[in-house]
Amino acid sequence: MRPAVLFPLFADVTTLPGIGPRFGKLIAKVAGPKVVDLLWHRPFGLVDRRFQPSVAEAPEGRICTLKVRIAEHVPSPNPRRPYRVLARDESGTVELVFFHAKGDWLAKALPLGEVRLVSGRVERFQGRVQMAHPDRIVGEDQAEELLRLEPVYPLTAGLPAGTLRKAIELAVERTPELPEWMDKPLREQRRWPSWREAIGMLHGPAGQGDLEPTASGRTRLAYDELLANQLALALMRQHQKRQAGRETRGTGKLRARILSALPYELTRSQVEADAEIAADLAGDKRMLRLLQGDVGSGKTVVALLAMIAAVEAGSQAALMAPTEILARQHMATIEPLAEAAGVPVALLTGRDKGKRREEILAGFASGAIPLAVGTHALVQDGVAFRDLALAVVDEQHRFGVDQRVELAAKGRAVDVLAMTATPIPRTLMLAAYGDLDVSRLTEKPAGRKPVDTRTVPLERLSEVVDAVGRAIAGGGQVFWVCPLIEDTSEGAPDDTTAAEVRHAELAARFGTDRVALVHGRLKAADKDKAMAAFADGTAKLLVATTVIEVGVDVPAATVMVIEHAERFGLAQLHQLRGRIGRGDKAATCLLLYQAPLGEAAKARLATLRETDDGFRIAEEDLRLRGAGEVLGKRQSGLPEFKAADLAVHGDLLPIAADDVKLILARDPELEGERGKALRTLLYLFERDAAVRYLRSG
Ligand code: ADP
Ligand code: MG
Secondary structure, eight states, X not given: OOOGGGGGGGSBGGGSTTOOHHHHHHHHHHTOSBHHHHHTOOOOEEEEOXXXXXXXTOOTTSEEEEEEEEEEEEOOSSTTSOEEXXXXXXXEEEEEEESSOOHHHHHHHSOTTOEEEEEEEOEEETTEEEEESOSEEEOGGGHHHHSSEEEEOOOOTTOOHHHHHHHHXXXXXXXXXXXXXXXXXXXXXXXXXXXXXXXXXXXXXXXXXXXXXXXXXXXXXXXXXXXXXXXXXXHHHHHHHHSOOXXXXXXXXXXXXXHHHOSSOOXXXXXXXXXHHHHHHHSSSXXXXXXXXXXXXXXXXXXXXXXXXXXXXXXXXXXXXXXHHHHHHHHHHXXXXXXXXXXXXXXXXXXXXXXXXXXXXXXXXXXXXXXXXXXXXXXSTXXXXXXXXXXXXXXXXXXXXXXXXXXXXXXXXXXXXXXXXXXXXXXXXXXHHOSOEEXXXXXXXXXXXXXXXXXXXXXXXXXXXXXHHHHHHTTOXXXXXXXXXXXXXXXXXXXXXXXXXXXXXXXXXXXXGGEEEEOTXXXXXXXXXXXXXXXXXXXXXXXXXXXXXXXXXXXXXXXEEETTGXXXXXXXXXXHHTTSSOSSSOOEEEEEEOSSOXXXXXXXXXXXXXXXXXXXXXXXXXXXXXXXXXXOTXXXXXXXOSSOOHHHHTTXXXXXXXXXXXXXXXXXXXXXXXXHHXXXXXXXXXOHHHHTTSTTO
């Protein structure tokens, strides 16, 4: 249950005086529906309303607050001319100018003979002092509130700045002081304010410096949020580790058959990862391990060995991939090896319907099919296993956490192996997964040659096409990546090369049968047909959009052409390039760019030319783009932070992680005084689910 002290903050914004349903909706749009959301709505600028010159001295172009007596209303003779209000102080007269004004509103706001403070930008026009549409008009009694640094907030259409500002002021007033959850020495050492003070500083900045993300109030709030994030993840882990696990121990019989069917030796890091996973499986704790390895590092076979251990122990294992193409790719690797071991395996995707689907489901349910490979079709209702012991989730950051949990829920005490080819920097890794067990595949399988990467200006396209022709003549296969499918409606630039157009051109040159096309808008069956033609070597050239980004494996492909490489992100280019150089032949990647290159694009392409190390590229990507972008919000397991910015506050994350370790070692159920305060923190950052993992949640 949410602590009562937080109730006022979790009430609807319409509970604030002056906020009705109409403004409530607009506030929900720009900040969120609850009072607490307003606290996180940060100002991006400041207006100084403290400058109070006399009318005569008010400088042109500057924001001034003038104290004046209203002298005369001059309604406009026709609606296209402004309504003017003359107001005076001892030094002179200012014309307050209003276009499309409502006379009765003005009569009320600026009553004749009364003193008002008006604040806004002063203009001088033909010797007259003017202020068009003052930002603020208040009576003398509100002078103190007006004469200060006023925060400026992001708005949305229809929401007056004053209404939003007032609502935020009320939200800040409503903010209670909360019991301190922070480690005392840490707070003292950093000289951080209390939570309530920090909120006050965020919305009542004393200067421009207070708006910086490194300001002490903001930093404290960022730490609070990271602490909540780490605590929630750690509680989830604690809970998971406490749940009964199962000891999955293989006999080694099937495994031996698979190893002898492999046409290669496992790399050292594959052997290590395999051993780490086997130890987890054999242990009585639940496994949650991340297998991290660059594209082509050989994760699938490591996963298969784990899955086979489950089969040897008499249970089942499932591998779930985020796309159809990836699922098929895994199936292509796994099927022949499983066959060699005499273990039935079935692929289930959204496209399996009717009788075929019935048969597969029956096989899973009876246990006759011990190995499952598929897309999220595997977590649909109606899919049941006799005894699922291991769930392997590939590129899990593309799924919601829910889907991982749903797959695990298809069995009892299911061990989970997550796989990713995204080399995630440690900071992001901590934020997204917490302190997770990780196995890393650090080396490429033996015999692989580094890809020769070159940058080529687009003007030399015809030379590139000639080179592609030579590669094909020499028995090679070529990926050709285009950045867009077709011209966008908003008038794409002329040089935008649509995959369809490029495909038509290349097909005309090299023959329709030898050039395949895949893009996201093709029907699944056509996509598969194209991929299959390329995979079996019928098609020599595959023109594609980034749908081939992850996973697709065609060892005979030795050339990759990427058009408009400057438009792609670093990590994306690295992923794409990983599609080639998978066989034993030398491979070339041609990055075609549109000159002139911007600084950032130049840096990206240079990094790619220099290195093939996914982790180095990831760090560089983080540096060039900032944290939020690296994983891409949509596709990441990365939470959306309200106060923290990992690019700025990332250093606080390991501190928070260590803090959490100590907290849970001393008070695993968060029952002590600080523990209770930490529960409030979890609710404050809406990590309610984590509280449920506590025994007395
Ligand atoms: P990832 O999923 O990590 O991108 P895959 O598991 O798809 O990589 O493996 C890529 C290719 O490398 C596959 O064709 C696979 O058969 C092959 N492979 C895997 N391990 C080795 C190895 N140790 N030596 C040689 N080739 C390997
Ligand atoms: Mg793979």
